[in-house]
Amino acid sequence: MNQTVEQWDFPQRDIQIGISQCLLGDKVRFDGGHKQSRFCTDTLGQFVNFVPVCPEMGTGMGTPREAIRLVDREELGVRVEGNRTGDDYTEALTQFSERAVERLPHLGGYILLGKSPSCGMERVKVYRTNGHLSDVRRSGVFAEKLLERYPSLPVEEVGRLNDPILRESFLTRVFAYSTWQQIQQEGMTPGKLIEFHTQYKPILMAHNQQGYRDLGAWLAGVDKENIEQKAEQYLPKFMAILKQPASRKNHTNVLMHMQGYLKRFLASRERRLLSQTIDQYRTGALPLIAPLVLMRHLFQVHGCDYSGNYRYLFPYPEPLAINEQP
Ligand code: SF4
Numbered sequence: 001m002n003q004t005v006e007q008w009d010f011p012q013r014d015i016q017i018g019i020s021q022c023l024l025g026d027k028v029r030f031d032g033g034h035k036q037s038r039f040c041t042d043t044l045g046q047f048v049n050f051v052p053v054c055p056e057m058g059t060g061m062g063t064p065r066e067a068i069r070l071v072d073r074e075e076l077g078v079r080v081e082g083n084r085t086g087d088d089y090t091e092a093l094t095q096f097s098e099r100a101v102e103r104l105p106h107l108g109g110y111i112l113l114g115k116s117p118s119c120g121m122e123r124v125k126v127y128r129t130n131g132h133l134s135d136v137r138r139s140g141v142f143a144e145k146l147l148e149r150y151p152s153l154p155v156e157e158v159g160r161l162n163d164p165i166l167r168e169s170f171l172t173r174v175f176a177y178s179t180w181q182q183i184q185q186e187g188m189t190p191g192k193l194i195e196f197h198t199q200y201k202p203i204l205m206a207h208n209q210q211g212y213r214d215l216g217a218w219l220a221g222v223d224k225e226n227i228e229q230k231a232e233q234y235l236p237k238f239m240a241i242l243k244q245p246a247s248r249k250n251h252t253n254v255l256m257h258m259q260g261y262l263k264r265f266l267a268s269r270e271r272r273l274l275s276q277t278i279d280q281y282r283t284g285a286l287p288l289i290a291p292l293v294l295m296r297h298l299f300q301v302h303g304c305d306y307s308g309n310y311r312y313l314f315p316y317p318e319p320l321a322i323n324e325q326p
Helices: 038-046 092-104 139-149 158-162 165-187 190-199 201-207 209-219 227-243 248-265 266-283 288-304 306-314
Strands: 013-019 046-052 068-072 078-082 109-112 125-128 133-138 155-157
Touching: 013 201, 013 248, 038 046, 038 158, 038 288, 068 133, 078 092, 092 125, 109 158, 109 165, 139 155, 139 158, 155 158, 158 165, 158 306, 165 190, 165 227, 190 201, 190 209, 201 209, 201 227, 201 306, 209 227, 248 266, 248 288, 248 306, 266 288
Parallel strands: 013 046, 013 109, 068 125, 109 155
Antiparallel strands: 068 078, 125 133
């Protein structure tokens, strides 16, 4: 059966995204300020529900408060200490973080404020006891617990969402992960698992062709007996492929493959235009959005009987593709 683009509209606000609370404009920072991200509040917020967490407020530190940092105390490990007083907040922050992440299994993604000793995803500075910077970089305390507890969850720092490729990767993973969660809630079956894999075929291929083939081969033995185990093992493999950067060469292959589906519907002028646009993308003369927009238009006009094409052309709601700064 042909599917129209409208059938693939994402249900608005069903997706729950965890977020460092200061990014929503709440004045929870140590200095009484916030770090509002307009991309999050004004754009992404139209399509998802945010679940705000401020780990430092959660431990009862209040605002304004003393700034904290990570300090390598060697035999005592890395501690969280007040910049001025040297007060040790490690236990309070760790215990809050462990409790908080247990309450978040419904999330479809997480956006963190970078550099924070609580929320930073990676490369957070660690100091030596003499006050100098150490060579070690690590995650903030809350972020570490989050990543440990949900290794497949799409997690990104807000600053990295400035990069269009990282933003696209994050959004694609969020909407794929949330789709997966919805299927899991409704009850996974071998048929639904295969259908999910088929829908994401072009996207997987754009990220890693061999990875897609290997995952498909691994999936071949799925049945009613092993579905629970297979589904549990499938998700981390699937998310690991999506985390790899998609290449121009792979996108070109996918576009040419999809062109094959469309060919029989197109007039010769349309066919030529599509071939030229894909080729200009292949050589770097055009960005990916050019063949995508043209294909979206052609699929909208002519329809298509393969759902994977729609997932590739519309991996997340279209307004989110607009290049706004977080
Ligand atoms: S602890 Fe996290 S949410 Fe709270 S102010 Fe710091 S970065 Fe923002």
